[in-house]
Amino acid sequence: MAERWSGRRLGRVAGALSGRTYTLRPARSLAWRVAMWAGACAFSAALGAAALAGWNAQRAGMAPGRCAPEPVDEGQQQTELARARLALAQESAARAAVQKSADSAAADVARLNVELQFLRGQGKTQAASRR
Template identity: 45%
Template sequence: MADARRSARMRSDAQRAFELKPVRSRAWRWGVALAWTAAASAAGAGLAAWVLHAGDAGRCPVVAPDLLQTRLSNTELALEQERAARSAVQKAAEAAQAETAKLQAELLFLRGHGARSSAR
C-alpha cells in the first residue's frame, strides 16, 4: 500500500514555486559593483594619462613669442652667415682653380720652350 503522506508531500513540492535567493545582501552586491566600477575607471584614467604623457615628448615646448622671435632671428642670421661663408669659399676655390689652370699652361709652355733651346 502506498504512503498517503509521502504522496501529499510530493504534490505540495511540485506545486510550490522555487526561487533562487541571493546568498549575500543587496547592499554588498551594490558595493562590489561600485568597487569594480571605480577600479575600472581608475585604470582607464591611468592609461589615458600615461598615453597623453608619452605623447608630450613629440610636442614642441611652449616658448614665449619674444623668445621665439629672437631665436628665429638668430637662426636666420646664422643661415645668412653660412651662405656668405660658402660663397666666399666657392669664389676662392674658383680663383685657385683658374690660377692652377694658368700655371699649368705656363708650365707646359716653359717645358716645351726649354726642350727646344737645349736641343739647339
C-alpha cells in the same frame, strides 16, 4: 563454480577491452581550440603592448597616455628664428667667399699649368738645338 564462471567472463571482457585499439579524441571541437588560441595570442599581444607603453612612459618621466605640451613664448620663438636666419646668412656668405677663393685658386692653377707647359716646350727646343 560460480566463481570460476565469473572469472572466465571477467577474463574475456578484459581481453576484449585490451585487444581493441584506442585513439584519443579531443573533448572540444577544432573551432573552439583555434578560437581559444587566437584569444590567448590577442591577450598576450595586448598585455605586451601595454607593458611596452608603460615602460616607455616610465623612461620618459611622464604619465602613460598623456603628453603635456610646454607653453611657447612668441618673443623667444621670434628671437630664436631671427638668430637662425642670421646664422644661415653668415654661413651662406662664408660659403660664397670660400667658393670665390676656390675659383680664383683654380684659375691660378690653370694659368700656371699653361706657363709650365710653355716653359717645358721651350726647354725641349733649346735642348734639341744644342745637339
